Every structure is written in C-alpha cells, then in structure tokens.
Amino acid sequence: EAGVAQSPRxxxxxxxxxxxxxxxPISGHATLYWYQQILGQGPxxxxxxxxxxxxxxxxxxxxxxxxxxxxxxxxxxxxxxxxLEDSAVYLCASSAAGWGEQYFGxxxxxxxx
Amino acid sequence: xxxxxxxxxxxxMQEGKNYTIYCNYSTTSDRLYWYRQDPGKSLESLxxxxxxxxxxxEGRLMASLDTKARLSTLHITAxxxxxxxxxxxxxxxxxxxxxxxxxxxxVTVRA
Numbered sequence: 235e236a237g238v239a240q241s242p243r244x245x246x247x248x249x250x251x252x253x254x255x256x257x258x259p260i261s262g263h264a265t266l267y268w269y270q271q272i273l274g275q276g277p278x279x280x281x282x283x284x285x286x287x288x289x290x291x292x293x294x295x296x297x298x299x300x301x302x303x304x305x306x307x308x309x310x311x312x313x314x315x316x317x318l319e320d321s322a323v324y325l326c327a328s329s330a331a332g333w334g335e336q337y338f339g340x341x342x343x344x345x346x347x
Numbered sequence: 348x349x350x351x352x353x354x355x356x357x358x359x360m361q362e363g364k365n366y367t368i369y370c371n372y373s374t375t376s377d378r379l380y381w382y383r384q385d386p387g388k389s390l391e392s393l394x395x396x397x398x399x400x401x402x403x404x405e406g407r408l409m410a411s412l413d414t415k416a417r418l419s420t421l422h423i424t425a426x427x428x429x430x431x432x433x434x435x436x437x438x439x440x441x442x443x444x445x446x447x448x449x450x451x452x453x454v455t456v457r458a
Contacts, residue, residue: 274450275450275451276435276449276450276451277435277446277448278448279445282445290445325389325390333439333444334444335395336446337392338382338389338390338391339389340389341389
C-alpha cells in the first residue's frame with residue numbers, strides 16, 4: 235500500500251511570510267496527525283484529526299498556525315506569519331483508528347530566515 | 348503531562364559489541380513504540396510493545412517493556428554500521444492514546 239505522502243519536501247521562506255504544507259494519508263486511515271520536529275528533538279504533536287473533525291489542537295499555536303482536513307482525507311497545515319523558531323521538520327502521520335500504530339510521511343523541512 | 352526520557356542521547360558504538368538504550372516514562376502506559384530515523388528521513392516503525400513483559404526481536408535489535416518500572420529497553424547485539432541512526436521511543440497515554448516522544452538516541456557505529 236502507498237504510504238503517507240507530503241509536499242513540498244523542502245521550503246525556505248523569510249520571516250513573516252506564509253507557507254502551507256500538504257499531506258495525503260494512507261488510504262482508509264481515519265486519523266491524521268501533524269507533528270513538529272525541531273532539530274535534535276522528538277516530534278511534538280500539533281494537531282490530530284479524526285475524519286474531518288479536530289480531536290486535539292491544544293499544542294497548535296493558533297495565532298499563526300491553522301490546519302484543515304476537508305472531506306476527511308487530505309490535510310493542509312498553514313503558518314502565517316512565520317517566525318524564525320518555526321524552522322523545523324513538519325511530519326504528517328496517519329493511523330487506522332484514533333489509537334494504535336502511526337505511519338509517518340517523509341516530512342517537510344521548513345527553514346525560516 | 349507525560350515525560351519520556353531516553354538515555355543516552357548519543358551513543359558511539361564499536362562494531363561487534365552490545366549496547367542498550369533506555370526509555371523511562373512518567374505515567375501509566377501499556378503501549379510503547381520504538382522508531383528509527385535516518386538523517387533527512389522520516390520515522391520508521393521498529394517495534395510495538397503492547398503489554399507488560401512484552402519482548403520483540405528483529406535481527407540485531409531486541410526491545411522489551413516493563414510497565415511496572417515504566418521502562419523500555421532497546422538492546423543492540425553485535426552492532427554493525429547500518430544500525431547508525433537516531434532511535435526514538437514513544438509512549439502512548441492510556442486515556443487519550445496520544446504519543447509522547449523521547450528526545451532520541453543518536454547512534455554511530457564505528458569500525
């Protein structure tokens with residue numbers, strides 16, 4: 235089966251600009267996650283969707299980050315405006331249910347200058 | 348808040364020798380995952396440990412879980428170069444099934 239797809243793989247922007255990332259989960263997976271992985275750290279959950287509803291966005295900096303999952307399949311994560319500290323790898327993951335093993339995509343490496 | 352601590356954070360291994368990575372966590376959990384991450388790549392699932400006393404082995408890697416001690420170990424037998432990577436443990440909280448990751452252990456295997 236095809237894995238989790240993400241694009242773009244790399245993005246360089248200046249601070250205060252906006253950026254969007256896209257994720258296509260494994261077919262049939264109801265739950266989708268966005269994680270932020272800062273260099274040298276483990277991934278940190280930003281937001282979790284169950285189908286097209288938000289389950290947990292408690293760690294999402296909502297003044298600048300937004301995410302949506304229209305039709306319960308693909309998802310986009312947006313940052314506007316970006317700050318230097320947003321430089322990280324943004325990982326998308328999916329799981330069949332709201333628990334259990336998560337499968338990760340290749341990530342988008344964001345550099346904010 | 349669930350805290351997950353891995354040690355060591357960096358591990359220089361000599362080929363052919365055995366090593367252990369430790370993962371301690373702060374609250375009750377019955378499910379723990381080990382992932383591998385190569386530089387510039389995503390996380391690859393290695394093991395899922397589902398209960399106290401669980402032991403899983405794949406090749407030179409063996410993972411175990413002691414839920415009473417809130418401890419998991421990843422044991423590497425006779426290290427080889429292609430095991431060089433960063434290894435993460437992730438603990439699933441029992442009430443909301445969220446994953447909390449350790450900081451990772453960066454392993455370098457030298458000849």
